[in-house]
Amino acid sequence: MTVRTTRRVFLSAATMMAAALAATACGSPQDTATGGGDSAAPVKVGLVYSQSGALASYGKQYIEGFKAGLDFATKGTGKVGDRKIELTEVDDAGDPAKAVSAAKDLIGKGTKIIAGSTASGVALQVAPIAAQNKVLFISGPAATDAVTGANKYTFRSGRQSYQDVVTAKSFIGDPTGKKVVVFAQDGAFGDANEAAVKAVIGSAGATVSSVRAPASATEFTPFASQIKAAKPDLLFVAWAGTTAPAMWQTLDQQGVLSSTTVVTGLDIRASWPTFGAAGAKISFLSHYFDGASDTEASKALKAKVNTIDLFHPDGFAAAQMVVRAVQEGGDDVDKMVTALEGWSFDGVKGKMTIRAADHALLQPMFQAKLTGSGTDFTATAQKSLTGDESAPPAVAMKG
16 A cells, blocks of 8 residues: 555555556446346446454445445446446455455455455465456556556556555655665554555655664654664655654654655545654655545536545446446446546546556646644645656556
8 A cells, every 4th residue: 555654554666567557448438328238127237345453444434435436427427328337345344354254255246346355465465366257357546656557457546555656756856865764663564664665766866765663662863863874865754553653743743754855655534643843844745635636526426525635536447437337338347447448537536547457547746735733734746747747667568
């Protein structure tokens, strides 16, 4: 997933393989739904996501976005032609074993479209099930790069980690000769972040080093001193857990935030108070926040949820993709896959394109700033990167 200050997991960047971008076909999910298949039988769609567990707040946004997107894409009918989209929601609680069991159960009941996957670990276990059973799988907020190119039946409705790191790179322009420091905790979370920054920014010419803190650390002054001594052009912070407020306060008090460009990921709105007074001094890479775009889809979503949060767009896009798949493929999953490959559509974030070669979802990404204090912060976009500017390298389809 991406950088976070609370509990998100950032997995390593995708393996970089040179390949040409596939041509894309344009279309709108609002086109009149004609459907496929010979009957008016409902289209079964299984939504397997986190209703409980550590990522329940992400799951809540996803499902709200999905239902708003389904309303948008079907023009309020909930149908593709004469066929009702019949949703079955299952809680995987972020547990891959539960998700796999749920997916198999749904497939056994005739479900040919599975969507969801709030957690990366879940998505990586469900993807092979989709290929084995030849059903369509549209992963959700799970951001691991490994979902891209997993197999021909697997797609994604959210962004991937590479797109986050490319957005971070955009804050320093040409990285050649620049010094980048990754500040993270010891452990797999920190390892993955450091590896991603080295793969994306280091390979572009920057010198990447790290300052690592024990996960149990509560005193951050020594680490702030190390960072200042390194004199980086960019400080990339990847932090998880309850010590985040103290960490940010120390970086601010020790002058780190005023001595260099400090970048981290902008998580869900509920996490924003974590930054405290430091919030206005940080540069944020952002997947999405309320007001980042002004599209027809964003207006429709906002009308449903009032305040758009980080993962609402992922659910919305998933519903658009489901409707497209059924419109063009009916009950034929291989035709659904063909209909999605290379498809461009207008999503909440703006123009979205499903790259045919590996099913990466090319999409806008954002630089953001926070203003305000305490619990009253407002995010504003400083710059938008196009889908092409934030595109991950194409990878070979694995299955």
